[in-house]
């Protein structure tokens with residue numbers, strides 16, 4: 001798909017991977033609608049991107065709020081789901097079983113929030129005329145390599161990201177007849193506020209276990225992959241790892 005002039009919704013656009021991807025998309029000529037629950041940061045992010053960006057304060061789990069917003073945005077060709085939360089809690093810890101609410105919250109935001117955006121975005125994309133490739137839109141989810149190699153304490157996060165991996169192919173199949181592609185990016189360890197919040201004890205072994213290059217991923221590298229997926233019409237129903245060859249150990 002040629003994205004110049006097209007509108008792409010980026011959730012979690014206030015920070016980290018979503019913001020970096022928005023920068024790359026705008027540089028490639030797209031317009032972006034940044035969706036985030038952090039009002040101050042999403043407005044600052046949109047302002048920094050200039051007239052090609054608009055900020056919207058919505059929680060991705062809000063069924064009606066997301067549906068209303070996407071309907072109000074007008075023609076939409078791309079969705080990049082980056083909103084997500086992490087947690088560190090074991091199935092059974094010193095205080096007993098993990099509070100069920102914690103597990104539910106992570107699955108709610110990461111998995112159900114991603115689906116909520118996708119269902120509403122696809123319904124809007126279905127209204128588009130097909131382009132010269134027969135396409136009406138592109139959806140990209142963000143999982144994590146924790147979907148495959150979740151570490152100790154990542155049970156809720158890994159389950160939520162595994163759900164995203166699992167829904168990628170059936171969603172691509174559901175939407176194929178509409179000319180809408182669906183792919184997922186599974187990032188390794190990237191230098192964003194989410195990872196900056198992790199302790200050195202967490203970061204150091206992960207960088208050591210990365211094959212090459214031995215560093216954190218740069219958010220721009222994630223954004224460039226998202227742009228490529230948008231542009232490459234033959235990429236569909238796939239999960240792409242971007243991780244410097246990292247396979248995470250148990251701890």
Ligand SMILES: NC(=O)c1ccc[n+]([C@@H]2O[C@H](COP(=O)([O-])OP(=O)(O)OC[C@H]3O[C@@H](n4cnc5c(N)ncnc54)[C@H](O)[C@@H]3O)[C@@H](O)[C@H]2O)c1
Nearest residue numbers: 012014015016017036037059060083084144189190192194
């Ligand atoms: N940084 C990494 O190393 C890494 C690795 C693998 C996967 N990921 C995934 O990439 C995505 C982006 O991560 P990041 O590192 O940029 O994180 P980040 O914390 O920098 O940004 C996440 C953004 O999502 C927003 N958000 C969270 N919950 C929301 C909700 N319910 N509704 C609307 N907005 C919400 C936050 O306000 C924040 O702006 C996440 O899904 C994360 O799980 C990140």
